[in-house]
Amino acid sequence: MKRILSPLGRLILPHLRGRIGWALLAAGLLLYPLVFTGAFYRDVGVTFLLAAISASAWNIVGGYAGQVSVGHSMFFGLGAYTPLLFYSLWGWSPMAGIPAGIALSIALAVVIGMPTFRLTGHYFSMATIAVAELIRIFTSTWTFVGAAIGLQGPATARGWWDLTFRGELPYYYIFLAVLGVVLFTTAAIERRRFGFYLRAIKSSERAARSLGVPVRRTKMQALALSAAFTSVAGSLYVTKTGFIDPDSGFGILISVQMVIVAALGGAGLLFGPLLGAAILIPLQTATNSWFGGGGSGLTYILYGGIIVVIARFEPGGLLELWHRVVPERWRRAYAA
């Protein structure tokens, strides 16, 4: 018996070890709201998922391709406004606005990427911050989209398609499913040519070009994909809050959160954003409640400080730190 089992074991176990890590993570995420049933805990869970989705979306262009967008809120806001716009104008289900948000975000991505991707990375970063701010101010003056007051969604659900649920649970699982899609897509990219090209571009555009990598086109595709996912994140956000205004849609703090969540956990790594969100969202919730009203001010001072520290000492984030500090042997033993 032993002679049959042990070679089998040697074949199966390595696969299982990797899969065990994934399975544990998936199980944990799936069971979380069933174990922690309080509204507060579920709410934190939903916020965590949303932050993880946004940051993972940013990660594709900012972490993997190295094109640092500090204005990603523009895509988030487009995805947030279109569902409520369709509802306010024609009474349609907010879901109808989601594809429109994606289409607009991709179009905006092209508009920004086309001129800036042929110049150095700084231009792209500056453009993202300027365009996001431009859209924010413009939205706050345009009465068609509610100007500074914003838009509201259905107060009570007319059906499941309005995506207006009373409990947290449905939101949690919908968001979790979307996170799964984003992570799965990112993992698929990592393994394929596109992922290799992204990482090459991040390291050295000149070298990548000399090896035949279509640099501009690849950056453009990464940005478009990232924009699309970010737009979906924005749409998810409004299904939950039922309300949007220029600041909650296009504000700079949304962009900041995406960047810091991804960078803290590990930009350019699959689970970096997830780790970052797992640390920052509970932290944010805690500081907001400790400091009361002044909490958000201190939170952003803290965010700024964290970003500076990451940039100065460990741009690869915590996961990168883990990879460097923990010796190879240990890591292989615990590796997912």
Next chain:
Amino acid sequence: MVAVQVIVGGLLLGAVYALFSSGLTLIWGMMNFINFAHGEFVMLGMYVALMVVVWLHGGPVIFGIAAAVALCALGIAIYFSLIRHVIRGPMLAQILSTFGLALLLRYSAFYIFSANFVSLPQNSMSGTLNLAGIYLPVAQLVAGAVAIFLTMSLHMLLTRTTVGSKLLAVAEDRTAAMLMGIRPDRMQALAWGLSAGAAGIAGALMATAYPWSPSVGETFGLIAFVVVALGGFGSVLGSLYAGLIIGLIQAVSAYWLGAIYKDIVVYGLFVALLWFRPQGLMGKA
């Protein structure tokens, strides 16, 4: 008459824009580095002026110098503690470093000074002049004039003095400069000091004429980007022309379209520049 007033007002403000933007363009030209916290330097200059007036009862000259010195020191400190390390690293680190710094400075200011708009108490520069039917606040006039003078001085410093040529040498070819006995580290620190100092004094100048809050840093930062993009990255003289033009465009847009549109026009101009002429009026891309 109102039109002329709008134009002159816009140019005067534009001169101040030129002053702080020349600091940003200096850093770009020297180190291929964009300082996302530059607007915050201007904002801090304004608060330094306020503190000098409130605590030390200093006049414009005193708080102007104080703002310049304080921000210059801050700039040098930031260079040595942060910039020097990230400049050789990945792009992500470079951009995050000053972006995070901007947040840190901005929200610290919100925390310390509150979000209320403030302005300097009555001082020697209050009051309005009547020049041939145009009413100009003295403060705006002085601010604009001093700003033009200082920007030109910076340009002269860079192009006519030994220190200036050393700075430009490091910008052009770091290694060659080292071989000629120039210490690039020192020159870059100096550049940061000049850059931040210019921003600080521009802030102090604006504080005499306009109210502000910690939120203005973000706006000034973006304006600096537009000015530098229009004037050409690396060109102080370009910043001067571009600053005046931007100030003018802003004033005219506010007058024609309404105050809320003045920033939209300027940012829109920035996007258009990126599309059609990233190298700006006088610089290299």
Next chain:
Amino acid sequence: MLLEAQNVSKAFGSFRAVAGADLAVEEGEIIGLIGPNGAGKSTFFNCIAGDTLPTTGRIIFDGQDVTRASPEAHARAGIGRTFQVPATFQDMTVLDNVMVGAFLRHSHRNDARDHARQIVELTGLRPDQPGRSLGTPGRKRLGIARVLATGPRLLLLDESLAGLTPTELQEAIALVRRIHAMGITIVIVEHIMEVIMTLTKRVLVFNQGHVIASGTPEAVVRDEAVIEAYLGRAHRRPPPVPPPQAGEG
């Protein structure tokens, strides 16, 4: 004729870095480009490689006009180049680095990986080594491996053998020979005379933007104009003294 450069000039403002240079390379040759620093050979090289746009002239590769083609297009057409200072993809392993090159011809990951593995073996590197841990010789070799994986017909080596110890240099020369044996045409820009003498069959000498001599390495090395270019007028050899006739003396 695999590569033809016709009357290529490159001017930076009023400075003419290259003035009317011609080059014709048949398939299977190994050609050297030499010349003192600032002679224009690197600029000319960059024109052929697609990194610099010539002011005038044409560059024709395998019948295609590639004068204005981008570096990516050059790679796709079959012209590969190395850089003096190779930019390794630090966050990736050696194998992954080479795979980036391999993906040009193999869109599927497994095919690209197999091809890359072959190349890595050929160049004597270790596939799982992190890119950042390589020393100078390793990085240069990786630079060659990466571009090899793109399946070039013409390989442009830009001082890829500089900065190596004598042993490393011999290994590198052997590698270039192996590459040549695979049927790849090679153009080398080099300062190291040993490389030029042992590897190349034909050499072009640049000075001040012009091609001042062309021929076999042995002939070129003895050429008056070449010696003058490198060492200056004073070092021109005096005219040969006729041997004393027998019976005189």
